[in-house]
Amino acid sequence: MKGCKICxxxxxxxxxxxxxxxxxxxxxxxxxxxxxxxRYVEAKKLNELLTLDKxxxxxxxxxxxxxEEILDKIKNLPFDYYQIYDCSPEExxxxxxxxxxxxxxALTVIEESDxxxxxxxxxxxxxxxxxxxxxxxxxxxxxxxIKKIKINKPLMIAGDIQINDHLENYKKIADIIDISGGLxxxxxxxxxxxxxxxxxxxxVYNEA
Numbered sequence: 001m002k003g004c005k006i007c008x009x010x011x012x013x014x015x016x017x018x019x020x021x022x023x024x025x026x027x028x029x030x031x032x033x034x035x036x037x038x039r040y041v042e043a044k045k046l047n048e049l050l051t052l053d054k055x056x057x058x059x060x061x062x063x064x065x066x067x068e069e070i071l072d073k074i075k076n077l078p079f080d081y082y083q084i085y086d087c088s089p090e091e092x093x094x095x096x097x098x099x100x101x102x103x104x105x106a107l108t109v110i111e112e113s114d115x116x117x118x119x120x121x122x123x124x125x126x127x128x129x130x131x132x133x134x135x136x137x138x139x140x141x142x143x144x145x146i147k148k149i150k151i152n153k154p155l156m157i158a159g160d161i162q163i164n165d166h167l168e169n170y171k172k173i174a175d176i177i178d179i180s181g182g183l184x185x186x187x188x189x190x191x192x193x194x195x196x197x198x199x200x201x202x203x204v205y206n207e208a
Contacts, residue, residue, distance in 0.1 A: 002171075002205045005029055005156060006194065007062065008039030008180040012049060014189045019055050021195070023202040026176065029060040029083060033070040038187055039180065043073040050077050060104065066095070075099055083129060092124045102126040104156065108133040109141045115149060125153060129178060132159035147173050163197045167204045177201065 007029030009015050018028060030046060031039045041049065050059060058080035063070065065086040083104035084092055096103050105125040107117055110133055118128055128151055132141045140160035157174035161167075162182040170177050183193045 002175055003027075003177075004198070004201045005060065005176055005178040006180070006183060006197075007031075007060075007158075007178055008037070009049070009189065010039050010041045010045070011189075012052070014191065014194075015049055015052055017191050018194060018198075019052060019057055021198050023198045024055065024057050025198065025201075026056075027058045027060050027081070027178075028054070029062045029178075029180075032061045032063055032074055033066055034062070034064045043070075046074065046077060050079075054078065054080075061101075071095065071099065081126070085131075089121050089124055092121065096124055104129050106131050109145060109159075112145050115145050118149065118151060122153075127154045127156055127176070129156040129158060130174075131178070143170070143173060163193055163200065167200055171204050 003026035005027035006018055006025045009018065009028055009030055015028065018024060030041050030049065031037045032041065032046065034040055059078055060081045060083050061074055061079040062083045066084065080102060081104050082095060082101045083106055084095065085106045085108065092103055092105065103125055104127045105121045106129040107114060108131050109115055115130065130146050143157060154175040156176040156178050157170055158178035161170065161177060161179045167177060179197060183189055183197055185193065
């Protein structure tokens, strides 16, 4: 698995553009319960957005310590993955079993000890995401911290990634590049930036 995730989609026009792009992302993320984020999408709007045919992409519900109320609201939506922050392995196991979803375990990183927590989630995780502790803000963390770890599951990387970055450097340490704020202009997803990013990702992962 090599590719990218575009996160924080909140309108039909942008979603339609991404899904029908020549090189669509493997994953498209929706902020389902974190209201502090400007990219938060309420349940009624989610129902509208997710009527679109996802085609080659996977839909991801981004959830910060989700409670039963939000899990119940989205349980019938066509999400392929739940991306979960701030839950224990036991809590994630219950969610995975009850709702029968693949899990992206999101680990927020400041120092190396944060990275090493991945061991705790090995039984419940399908994909690991290493992110900053910024949540609604695009913040960076030292990506060198995850260079040495050897995980036998796909590894996703986020944290203030920009379209002008040398994306091939991320390719060396992760299977999937996760981007959100880097595709925005004045806080709104920018189709021209999305196009640049998806074309660059295609080029990066096609290189030998």
